[in-house]
Amino acid sequence: MGPVLAGVLQMLALMAALALAYVPLGDHMARVYSSGRHWRVEKWIYRGIGADPDTEMRWPAYLRGVLAFSAAGVLFLYLLQRLQGVLPLSLGFRSIDPDQAFNTAVSFVTNTNWQSYYGEQAMGHVVQTAGLAVQNFVSAAVGIAVAVALVRGFARSRTGELGNFWADMVRGVTRILLPGAFLAAIVLVACGVIQNFSGIHEVGQFVGGSQQWNGGAVASQEAVKELGTNGGGYFNANSAHPFENPTPFTNLFEIFLLLVIPFSLTRTFGVMVGSVRQGYAILAAMATIWVGFVALMMWTEFAHHGPALQLAGGAYEGKEVRFGVGASSIFAVSTTLTSTGAVDSFHSSFTGLGGGITLLGMMLGEIAPGGTGSGLYGMLVMAVIAVFIAGLMVGRTPEYLGKKIGTREIKLAACYILVTPALVLVLTACATALPTPAHSMANTGAHGFSEILYAYTSAANNNGSAFAGLNANTQWFNTTLGLAMVLGRFLPMVFVLALAGSLAGQRPVPVTAGTLRTEKPLFTGLLVGAILIITGLTYFPALALGPLAEGLAA
Amino acid sequence: MNNSVANTARLLGAGLRALLVLTLVTGVIYPLAVTGVAQALFRDKANGSEIRADGKVVGSSLIGQQGYSLDYFQPRPANGLGANSVNTQYKLILSGATNLSADSDKLVRSVEEARAKVVEDNSTPGHKVKPSQVPADAVTSSGSGLDPDISPDYADLQVHRVAERNGLTADRVQKLVDDHTEGRTLGFIGEPRVNVLELNIALKELLASR
Structure with a gap:
């Protein structure tokens, strides 16, 4: 069997596994967010918070909960890093500098997990497990909560109420992420991912002498890193490091983990709005883009264009032998089409076009299938836009799921899709125009520009992967990327929740012969087209200067 | 004005309490539970799949x-x-x-x-x-x-x-x-x-x- 066929078969196996999980997990999540019962442990947590989980919230209250909880997260994680030097169980590592601590705190709270630090040398046990890994759970749970609030906006009528933020967030942790991560962590350990608290210890070497290696609670963090589409590695090499991703099987398993919640949430959506076929239409749009991107990536990586890769005889720079080109291509596309940003191979050394595909994946807004929660709400906003475009074409007031898409709704959706491009393009332009940021580039020419474009695209879309040659640990990059992450995460959430409130307040419009059937393949096609055209028009000039210039020269 | 400051402080307090409770659950209990199971069932692997030659770790x-x-x-x-x-x-x-x-x-x-x-x-x-x-x-x-x-x-x-x-x-x-x-x-x-x-x-x- 050749590597291309093996790559295709791995993709098919992955699709089969995701298909098997789709209905049970999607239905489970729908029950989680519809149930009126609280678990005993959840009641304890609510008592600790001092919140009544049964109080319905309108959108401003829901948003205040999101913002207060996230602000507390940033503050806590910032202090934890600043105090690392005096914390116990921190291996004697010194405190993190203010700009890097700000960047990292924001990065993990916004589900980005951009890392301007090296895990091996910077973060001790306490910051990793009680700081970074905690945000891996709760930032993902916040994302799902906001998505569920939007779904309730479609499902409910003549009420402004969207549910209770504390209940939604806590249940995401206790009923979805925690059980899933626990099982996944055990599977990972069984395959060789480490899980210990041995700190830094000496390990003998074959040629004599010994080396100092890091131990740590890696499996527990790795599991939720993928399941919550976080992506922040325990080690600098992330999922390329054999202690995070030891075998070809764990590699495929980790790809599965990072895709399973975002894809299955379309089922949850379908169940909650009372038509699973609406969920299938959204799923089909996500899957079309994902499969298409994987096919393109495999094509360009197996063709290995580019002088250095042609000379080497294969695109193996930055890739591990055990995964090979095929599985690395699947991982790269899956991590950039979700908000994960974990890597099992280094995107900077991909072919010019391959690097461009990872960039474009993030630029689509990470909606195919996207991050935990953020993928679904991003895709639903695009669906609103697509319905609006269709309405313009036939001259009817657009409707989606029985709700009118009026002036207010389309304004909110338009604001949503403008936030990240504005952040990416303005900040990239500033960084390129100023004299010093360019000193951080590891490569010159088109690829150097791509490094900066990639950094802001990754930060503003809350992905976290990098063209990692860029030295991002400077005050300029720590600060501006931090701002891009905050604004790229929370401004869209403001618009999503406002949209949800507006939709929930409407009375439903009856379906008539003139209604656009959004559960049909025609709509899926329209949606995919709208996504590609809008993103393409927004980013084409920037892409032309970076990856396209590099890829077409090869 | 005073009212909104007080409200914001109250909300931030709730956020912080929520974070601390969840830190206990996901940042302390969870990693310790995984470590316990891992060390009980897969001790060698959890400790880094060390390999020996002539009785020495290499x-x-x-x-x-x-x-x-x-x-x-x-x-x-x-x-x-x-x-x-x-x-x-x-x-x-x-x-x-x-x-x-x-x-x-x-x-x-x-x-x-x-x-x-x-x-x-x-x-x-x-x-x-x-x-x-x-x-x-x-x-x-x-x-x-x-x-x-x-x-x-x-x-x-x-x-x-x-x-x-x-x-x-x-x-x-x-x-x-x-x-x-x-x-x-x-x-x-x-x-x-x-x-x-x-x-x-x-x-x-x-x-x-x-």
Whole structure:
């Protein structure tokens, strides 16, 4: 069997596994967010918070909960890093500098997990497990909560109420992420991912002498890193490091983990709005883009264009032998089409076009299938836009799921899709125009520009992967990327929740012969087209200067 | 105004309390529970799959090493590996890739040099290696810099050199390589590979038993 066929078969196996999980997990999540019962442990947590989980919230209250909880997260994680030097169980590592601590705190709270630090040398046990890994759970749970609030906006009528933020967030942790991560962590350990608290210890070497290696609670963090589409590695090499991703099987398993919640949430959506076929239409749009991107990536990586890769005889720079080109291509596309940003191979050394595909994946807004929660709400906003475009074409007031898409709704959706491009393009332009940021580039020419474009695209879309040659640990990059992450995460959430409130307040419009059937393949096609055209028009000039210039020269 | 400040403070307080409670659950209990199960059921793996030769720990079967003499099989280049720049009371290895682009002159030169060296090292009087025989993994750095494996092609390429330097027949060494070649998992997952450390330990044992 050749590597291309093996790559295709791995993709098919992955699709089969995701298909098997789709209905049970999607239905489970729908029950989680519809149930009126609280678990005993959840009641304890609510008592600790001092919140009544049964109080319905309108959108401003829901948003205040999101913002207060996230602000507390940033503050806590910032202090934890600043105090690392005096914390116990921190291996004697010194405190993190203010700009890097700000960047990292924001990065993990916004589900980005951009890392301007090296895990091996910077973060001790306490910051990793009680700081970074905690945000891996709760930032993902916040994302799902906001998505569920939007779904309730479609499902409910003549009420402004969207549910209770504390209940939604806590249940995401206790009923979805925690059980899933626990099982996944055990599977990972069984395959060789480490899980210990041995700190830094000496390990003998074959040629004599010994080396100092890091131990740590890696499996527990790795599991939720993928399941919550976080992506922040325990080690600098992330999922390329054999202690995070030891075998070809764990590699495929980790790809599965990072895709399973975002894809299955379309089922949850379908169940909650009372038509699973609406969920299938959204799923089909996500899957079309994902499969298409994987096919393109495999094509360009197996063709290995580019002088250095042609000379080497294969695109193996930055890739591990055990995964090979095929599985690395699947991982790269899956991590950039979700908000994960974990890597099992280094995107900077991909072919010019391959690097461009990872960039474009993030630029689509990470909606195919996207991050935990953020993928679904991003895709639903695009669906609103697509319905609006269709309405313009036939001259009817657009409707989606029985709700009118009026002036207010389309304004909110338009604001949503403008936030990240504005952040990416303005900040990239500033960084390129100023004299010093360019000193951080590891490569010159088109690829150097791509490094900066990639950094802001990754930060503003809350992905976290990098063209990692860029030295991002400077005050300029720590600060501006931090701002891009905050604004790229929370401004869209403001618009999503406002949209949800507006939709929930409407009375439903009856379906008539003139209604656009959004559960049909025609709509899926329209949606995919709208996504590609809008993103393409927004980013084409920037892409032309970076990856396209590099890829077409090869 | 006072009212909204008080409200904001109250809300932030709730956020902080929520975070602390969830930190206890997901940041303390969860990792300890996973560690407990991992250490009870998979102690060796949870502690890094350490591998022994002559009763001594000589590394981990998962982590590639550098610095083997030419008597032994060589790993992939690891030009992306680094050393720690902070907390220098330790000597840590920073995993990582070169991140050089496909059109980088630096990468082109590094591939050229690596290939020339592979050809030179592995050409013996009775066995000339051609540049076109050198596989891609032999001249490129991995993503982690700690890739424990090489492709079977690269292992095969080294057979004559290793045999000659150790006074073994090429057939004997080839058999060793074949025994340590692992195919794709279930026939289609990942790529075929040879674990360099395990192969070199087996080679050392073979030499010792002569």
